[in-house]
Amino acid sequence: MHPIISSTPDLAAFCARAEAFPSVAVDTEFMRDRTFWPVLCLVQVATPDEALAIDALADGIDLSPLFALLSNRRVLKVFHSARQDLEIFHMLTGRVPEPVFDTQLAAMVCGYGDSIGYEKLVRDITGHSVDKALQFTDWAKRPLSEKQVAYALSDVTHLRKVHASLSKRLESRNRGPWLAEEMAILADPATYRSDPEDAWKRLKARARKPLNLAMLRSLAAWREREAQARDVPRNRVLGDRMITEISAAAPRTASELRSLRAIDRGRLGKDAAARIVAVLDEVRNADPSSWPRPPDERPQQQGNGAVAGLLRLLLQIRCEEHGVAPKLLASSADLAAIAQSDTADVPALQGWRREIFGADALRLKHGEIAIVIRDSRPALLEVGSGVPGGTVIPAQAGDAPEPPAPRTGSRRAARRARRG
Numbered sequence: 240m241h242p243i244i245s246s247t248p249d250l251a252a253f254c255a256r257a258e259a260f261p262s263v264a265v266d267t268e269f270m271r272d273r274t275f276w277p278v279l280c281l282v283q284v285a286t287p288d289e290a291l292a293i294d295a296l297a298d299g300i301d302l303s304p305l306f307a308l309l310s311n312r313r314v315l316k317v318f319h320s321a322r323q324d325l326e327i328f329h330m331l332t333g334r335v336p337e338p339v340f341d342t343q344l345a346a347m348v349c350g351y352g353d354s355i356g357y358e359k360l361v362r363d364i365t366g367h368s369v370d371k372a373l374q375f376t377d378w379a380k381r382p383l384s385e386k387q388v389a390y391a392l393s394d395v396t397h398l399r400k401v402h403a404s405l406s407k408r409l410e411s412r413n414r415g416p417w418l419a420e421e422m423a424i425l426a427d428p429a430t431y432r433s434d435p436e437d438a439w440k441r442l443k444a445r446a447r448k449p450l451n452l453a454m455l456r457s458l459a460a461w462r463e464r465e466a467q468a469r470d471v472p473r474n475r476v477l478g479d480r481m482i483t484e485i486s487a488a489a490p491r492t493a494s495e496l497r498s499l500r501a502i503d504r505g506r507l508g509k510d511a512a513a514r515i516v517a518v519l520d521e522v523r524n525a526d527p528s529s530w531p532r533p534p535d536e537r538p539q540q541q542g543n544g545a546v547a548g549l550l551r552l553l554l555q556i557r558c559e560e561h562g563v564a565p566k567l568l569a570s571s572a573d574l575a576a577i578a579q580s581d582t583a584d585v586p587a588l589q590g591w592r593r594e595i596f597g598a599d600a601l602r603l604k605h606g607e608i609a610i611v612i613r614d615s616r617p618a619l620l621e622v623g624s625g626v627p628g629g630t631v632i633p634a635q636a637g638d639a640p641e642p643p644a645p646r647t648g649s650r651r652a653a654r655r656a657r658r659g
Contacts, residue, residue: 242289243388245297247304253284253291254304260286262315262340263308264398267324268378268391275466275473277327280378284308285395292388296381302331309336317402319343319357319394321425329431337426342398344421345405348414350562361397364404369393412562417591421567435463442479445487449530453522455486456531461518477507477515489519546578547571550600552610556617557596568596578604 244250257263268281282293282305293305309316309328318324321341329335346355351363358369373390409415424430439459444452458477465476484501493512497504507515522530551574558565569587576583577600588597599619602608609620 243292243294243383245294245300247299247301250293250300250302251304253289253293254308256288257284257286257308258311258314260288260314262317262399262402264290264317264395264402265309265324265336266318266391266394266398267327269323269327270377270379271472273472275470276330277323278379279327279331281383281391283391283395285392285399287399290392290396292383292391294383296379306332306334310334312337315340317342317398319360319398319401320354322430325425326431329428333428335426335428335431339422339425340402340406340418341422341425342401342405344425344567345402345409345418347564347567348417348421349405349408349412351564353564353566357394360401365397365400367397369397420590433463435460435467438463442483445483447533449527449532450522451486451489452533453525453530454489454519455482457518457522458482458486458515461515478503481507485515485519490516491519492516543575543578546604547574549603549610550574550577552617553600553603553619554596556610556619557599561595563595568592569600574600577601 244253264283264285266283267279268283269277269279271277279295282295282302284291284293284305293302294300295302306328308314310332315338316336317340319341320343321339325335325339342360343355343357346360347353351360358371361367361369370390370393373387376387376390378387409418436456439452439456442455442459444455459482462473462477462482466473469476478501480501481499481503484499485496488495488499490496490499493509493516496502496512496516497507497509550569551571554565554569554574557563558568569585569592573583573585573587576585577587577597581601581604582588586592587600599608603610603619607622609622610617611620612618
């Protein structure tokens with residue numbers, strides 16, 4: 240029988256043992272398909288000596304010893320794709336566990352590609368296969384089966400070896416500071432705070448007039464507060480399509496609102512319709528200077544699209560040379576912003592990203608270097624160096640990633656469906 244902790248004394252004893260080690264592997268299982276706030280169901284923790292599952296829904300259990308372990312700065316907490324796990328602990332305690340090592344981000348720094356899944360990473364590094372047959376299980380249902388607990392523990396038992404391997408690669412390539420920048424973002428409590436007034440930015444707005452954008456902002460904020468107060472998913476209050484259509488149509492009465500094509504009358508009662516109309520009226524009566532401005536839709540300067548295309552090729556070259564995942568180095572939005580402005584406020588022009596990509600991106604943009612084909616491969620060429628045809632800039636030796644040994648087994652890369 241796989242060990243599972245369901246009492247506070249057992250949890251306190253285990254956490255006391257875990258604090259003696261320099262690191263522990265941690266994972267969570269939670270449910271949020273019927274709630275706004277995630278419901279923590281299970282926490283898996285592995286030390287070099289043991290791996291246990293903590294039943295967070297057990298009657299009378301106090302998770303304080305676990306929270307103390309997660310806050311112990313002498314113990315490194317190892318997660319894979321940590322953001323949702325850390326968000327849950329921040330929600331429950333008001334604090335972010337620290338220090339933290341995210342194996343997904345570390346793998347991206349080491350050249351394993353964009354957002355590599357836990358299953359593939361474990362297979363590439365350890366040769367073990369992770370059975371994901373229970374990834375859609377109901378973690379809130381009790382009692383948990385032997386198979387459920389075994390599946391949950393597999394998400395931390397392999398993390399120990401993955402962490403050890405990635406740590407060696409980071410140290411050998413002197414990339415610890417690169418990962419530290421990413422970990423600082425995860426450790427910042429602001430990363431997990433959500434302002435209802437910013438909820439509208441996640442929506443694709445049809446409206447372009449300030450009044451309609453203001454209505455979109457207010458409706459999204461109203462939905463966010465309603466969903467939080469009732470602890471239900473956002474779409475249970477009002478769907479995204481409803482919000483965008485209401486803000487574009489700007490109905491003045493509940494009957495006008497309920498006649499819109501996107502409205503589900505069965506879900507949107509008269510009381511809710513009246514409250515929505517009140518939100519719209521409040522926007523109409525507000526000072527127009529408080530309404531958001533529409534985005535600048537002026538066409539990009541001629542040639543910026545081609546510049547962004549060249550920057551994308553440069554990004555590919557640099558990522559292959561340094562063994563870094565493109566997603567970690569620069570996004571498509573970063574490339575478009577750099578094409579538009581030399582002083583764009585994007586990560587690609589800051590810190591270690593600027594050293595290996597951003598500085599050359601600006602040089603390429605201004606014609607100081609060019610991309611050519613040499614030996615059937617793209618290369619960078621110094622322009623105006625005084626050498627006929629320019630000087631080819633060699634790739635930086637030793638930066639290419641060590642290719643993982645080929646493994647057999649499933650090609651699924653998703654850690655689990657709930658990570659989406």
